Every structure is written in C-alpha cells, then in structure tokens.
Amino acid sequence: MKELSLTPSRTVVTSFNPRTTAANSSVSASHDYFEDGDWVLCVAAGRHNNWLSCALSNGEIQVYDQERLHFMQSYKIDNKSQSCLITDLVGDDSSNNPNMLAAAAGSTITLFDVRQQIPVCQFTLPRPEEQALSVSLGYDGTIAAVGSSKTNIHFYDLR
DSSP: OOOOOOOOSSOOOOBSSOOOOOTTOOSOHHHHHHHSSOBEEEEEEETTTTEEEEEETTSEEEEEETTTOOEEEEEEOOOSSSSOOEEEEEEOOSSSSTTEEEEEETTEEEEEETTSSSOSEEEEOSSTTOOEEEEEEETTTTEEEEEETTSOEEEEEOO
16 A cells, blocks of 8 residues: 655745735835735644634734634734744643643743633743743643743643
C-alpha cells in the first residue's frame, strides 16, 4: 500500500483586514499585494465547539465559527508594552473548558472565553524583561505552562 503524505505545492499568504490604497498611488500592484492588510501569525481551533481563532499582526485576535467561517468575536490584547505581537495562541482541548482560548503576547498570558467579549483573566510574567513565547494548557484546562525568552517555564494555576 502506498503511503500518503501532504506536501505544499505553493505558499499562500492570507490577510483578513485588507487595506485599500489610493487610486493615484505610485506603488506597484505587486507591492500593494504583499504589504496591505494584517497578517495571520498563528491559528488555534476549539475541538469541542467548532471555533477557529486567528492572531493577527495588529495585535488582534479574531474568532470564527469553524463550520461556516462566520465572524464571532474579536479581541485586542491590552498590553503595556508598545510593540507586542501575539506569539502563541492555543485552545483548550479538554471537554472541561471547551471555550477557553489562551494568548501569549509580550510579557503576558491572556485567557478568553470565546462566548464573552472581555478577557477572563491576564497573567504577567515575574520579570518585565521576559517575553512569553509559547503557552500550553493542560490537566483538563487547570494549568497553563508558559515558555519565556529567558529559558524559563512558568506554571499558572487557572482555578
């Protein structure tokens, strides 16, 4: 039996918030194509409730209904650092918190319930010079593990 594998045949760049340029702009069309809009940095899906979230380059998180791709919710990370990109986005795979979404940005981890418009809570790393690079949820959504730029792993009890 032949083994099947997926290999990309081309790269596709996606922009969710395309900006329009002035009609009399002297910039070439190819430059407009690559420079306009906000870029998708990472994607997370909720297994149990069929939602899909995207972290954009403008610091916004957008949540979509996975079946119909209808827009559901939008969040802006409230962080005190000036230029702070979302470095990781993860949904809770446990059936205990199927609507939980965690985002790592700057020195903070923000938790969202995708059914609500405001964040559930926000954690700040102990040292301000540390940046949160990755986040993972475990133990049925009760523990958040955060990988930092200073080679540390921080654990937060979400209960």
